[in-house]
Amino acid sequence: MKKKLLKTLILLMCIALIVPFATACQQTCTIEFKVGAGSLIEPVTVNKGEIIEEEPISARPGYTFGGWYDGDTKITFPYAVTESKEFTAKWVATEYSIEFNLNGGIGAQDRSYIISDLPLSLPNATVMQKTGYTFGGWYSNAQLTGAAVTSVIAATMGDKVFYARWNPVAYSITYHLDGGQHPAEYPSSYTIETAAELKAPSKGEQASFGGWFDNADLNGNAVTSIPAGSMGNKEFWAKWEAVDFSITYHLNSGSHPSVYPQGYSSFEEVELKDPSRLGYQFDGWFDNEELSGTAK
Numbered sequence: 001m002k003k004k005l006l007k008t009l010i011l012l013m014c015i016a017l018i019v020p021f022a023t024a025c026q027q028t029c030t031i032e033f034k035v036g037a038g039s040l041i042e043p044v045t046v047n048k049g050e051i052i053e054e055e056p057i058s059a060r061p062g063y064t065f066g067g068w069y070d071g072d073t074k075i076t077f078p079y080a081v082t083e084s085k086e087f088t089a090k091w092v093a094t095e096y097s098i099e100f101n102l103n104g105g106i107g108a109q110d111r112s113y114i115i116s117d118l119p120l121s122l123p124n125a126t127v128m129q130k131t132g133y134t135f136g137g138w139y140s141n142a143q144l145t146g147a148a149v150t151s152v153i154a155a156t157m158g159d160k161v162f163y164a165r166w167n168p169v170a171y172s173i174t175y176h177l178d179g180g181q182h183p184a185e186y187p188s189s190y191t192i193e194t195a196a197e198l199k200a201p202s203k204g205e206q207a208s209f210g211g212w213f214d215n216a217d218l219n220g221n222a223v224t225s226i227p228a229g230s231m232g233n234k235e236f237w238a239k240w241e242a243v244d245f246s247i248t249y250h251l252n253s254g255s256h257p258s259v260y261p262q263g264y265s266s267f268e269e270v271e272l273k274d275p276s277r278l279g280y281q282f283d284g285w286f287d288n289e290e291l292s293g294t295a296k
Helices: 002-026
Strands: 028-034 044-047 063-070 085-093 096-101 111-113 133-139 160-168 171-176 207-213 234-242 244-246 263-265
Touching: none
Parallel strands: 028 085, 096 160, 171 234
Antiparallel strands: 028 044, 063 085, 096 111, 133 160, 207 234, 244 263
16 A cells, blocks of 8 residues: 555656646747848747747848748748747849940940849940940949959949940041152041141152142142041042243353243243354253253
């Protein structure tokens, strides 16, 4: 009888110890937070019925935290814990702007991007256009210094502004000298940004320069310069004008005929007339006092 009573007593003591422990286990709940690629949020363990006052916030570069979800249900805070749960973070990609400063050109439009769009190629020379220029690349500063930028690389974040660089096209200048010669310095090319002054060539004493013309027939007005803002390769023809010379005769006591040339043009051939002298035969005109060489 005593042994039976002792067993009963021991059994009651064990029950008294186990029941509170089991009850306590049933009242403890754990909330786990699945952040994906976001910053870690430690699990929270509380008693059943307790309230989590503040919403834990995770962070992820390039994304905005969109709250915690239990399946398709968004969790609101304060949150009353009734059982253990796993909550999953929702991430919304942050939208950034890209502004293109075209500097007078065309071919690119402002746009937006999110981090999953990257890498993102910028518009290149096949689409960028500006009259009289070739596209020289995109730069991240208005001074166009540093290396050109061809794309927005992976993992980039933030609003971006890109500035277009334009290089003026060098146009050629072709001259038709017609026997003349250029001076030491003369323009052989020009750009839309710079005026070019055409230099006068020379042709010795046999001709004077009459101007540059933009056609082989030398029609219209002479061209003295290519003004800034011009475009295209240019071609010019030199016009030459005759130089007039006087003729001085040393007759050596002879006499001119009634008609004789007193001057000539560099572009014409002139026939010298024979003078006369009583008792002498004319032997020719010479270009020196010694009468040497061949008669003219």
